[in-house]
Amino acid sequence: MRGLALDLRAHPHVRMRDDLSFPSPKAGEVRVRVTHSTINGHEFALAREPLLRLLAWLRRAPGEVRTGLEFAGIVDTDGLEFKAGDAVMGYVDMIAGWRPHAEYVAIPEAYLAPAPAGMPLAQASTLPMSGLTALVALREVARVQPGQRVLIVGASGGVGVMAIQIARILGAEVTALASSRHHASLAKLGAARCVDYRETPISALQGSFDAILDFSSTLRLAELAHLLTPEGVFIPADPIRNLGDVLRSRRARWLMVDRGDGPRLRELGAWVEAGELVSVVSETFAFGDWEQAVARSHERGRLGRTVLELANA
Template sequence: MRALQNINHKLSLIRGAPEPVRQEGEVKVQIHYASLNPTDADIARGDLDLFIKLARARSSVRTGLEFSGTVAEGSAKFPTGTKVFGYTHLMKGPKTHQDVVSIPESFIAKMPKNLSFSQAAAFPLGAQTSLVALRDIAQLKRGQSVLILGASGGLGVYATQLARHMQLAITGVSGPDGLNLMKELGADEVVNYRRTSIDQMINQFDVVLELSNQYMFRDVRHLLKPHGTFVPTNPQKNLLAIAGNKFRRQKVGYLFVDRGDSTLLTELAGQIAQGVLSVGPVREFDFEDFEQAFASLQQPGQLGRTVMRLR
């Protein structure tokens, strides 16, 4: 099989890699599509080497968090031939930039019938993380307001739709290419951060959801109501602010979704099947063109998610 190896921070596609051996509680999946996340670029550069070492991840395939595919060696829950999708463990799980993966059942779900394999690989991480952020961490209620920084990206397209479904008042922020998309997905107000700095914004929100990895708590405090909550997708950068929660009314949430959750993914698949949620824009590359796919992540104005076609 083919596998995208990362040795000494150089990615290379090798052929004839051995297929993974299936462990208890896992199913073997023939991958059709696998996505690219900003975290994959971080891992490829070596930014997370220390964490990978601590997690004792030994495989030379280090990138690929999401996938869609067909079960090749199944279980009672996911029989052979079932179409599945999922999000593997950020550090400890097998990675999906290879033709075949053996993955714990608890990280995957059955694909909604109305999605292509390409679409199914593009949404699990973004949708699950957004659901946890809005519902469990921020605990937003109907009628409350949320500012979503980075609302047109791989997470933002789901956060915006889920916020609309929760009947929140939504302000979305992105670059100029994402403005129309944010409106289509349900944002009431949209802001182009290249024209309007968040320093100039004066409205206050119940929650600021930070998906762009550009802002710290101190940058957004003026945008929070007195009892507002800031939910950053990079909690490590805000640990001091999280530690200070007990000393002030404004809070900082700890969001860390590091693996797929079969129950949540099944719930989200149901929302897709019912048309409550739709998959955002998807850019496709062939697996053989992995270098272009990784390079595209660095370009601003990328809406939704990038995927690679393996089959």
């Protein structure tokens, strides 16, 4: 099968190959024909990270493909819950699973949910990792309550656009920090107030927030503590970079969403079907144009997620 294989001895490290091993599902898994998978700039750096490669080796991660996290596609084998032909969306095990920048993945059924009815699979592929991360950050880590004020930094990115909408669904009042070119779109998603980070850096921002989520992965607790209410919490998207804050202060919280979660994915799907949650696709690239897609995912100024189309739905 075709896929983007990682080979650290070669340059560039990622190459398209057409001779990759075909995944065989184990007990509790199904094989999915991937039609769409998102690309985000961070995962190519993560794929080269020595600690993650060691963990993947220790956990016997299968396959040469080490990129691709969230995807949508068509189930290809019968499982207990899903049957061949079902349209699904999912988020793999970030360390130990097959990766979906390939034509097929084998994946535990528990990491999947039905693709939302009526939503094209290209759009459904942007929900699983981004939506789950935003949902867990807001509801389980920050424990956001109706009427609370939430600041989302990096609000125009793949996770940020989900976080704005889910915070609004949870009843919060959202302030979005993002480039002004996206403010009208972010207001439509539910941001009550939008601020351009180039005009108003975090040090000059006014306000008081019950939760600050940083999806730009640039901030430290010390530079935003003045914006938190006495019980307010800071949730950095990169907890390793902010490990000192997370270990030293109860105000900085650990966030790590590293695999699919069927029940929560179904919640996201229900919100889509109720018209409360939409997918934001920045651009879609054919699988053959993967190099352009990777280059684009590293550029700043996008709104939402870059999608790779591996096959027709």
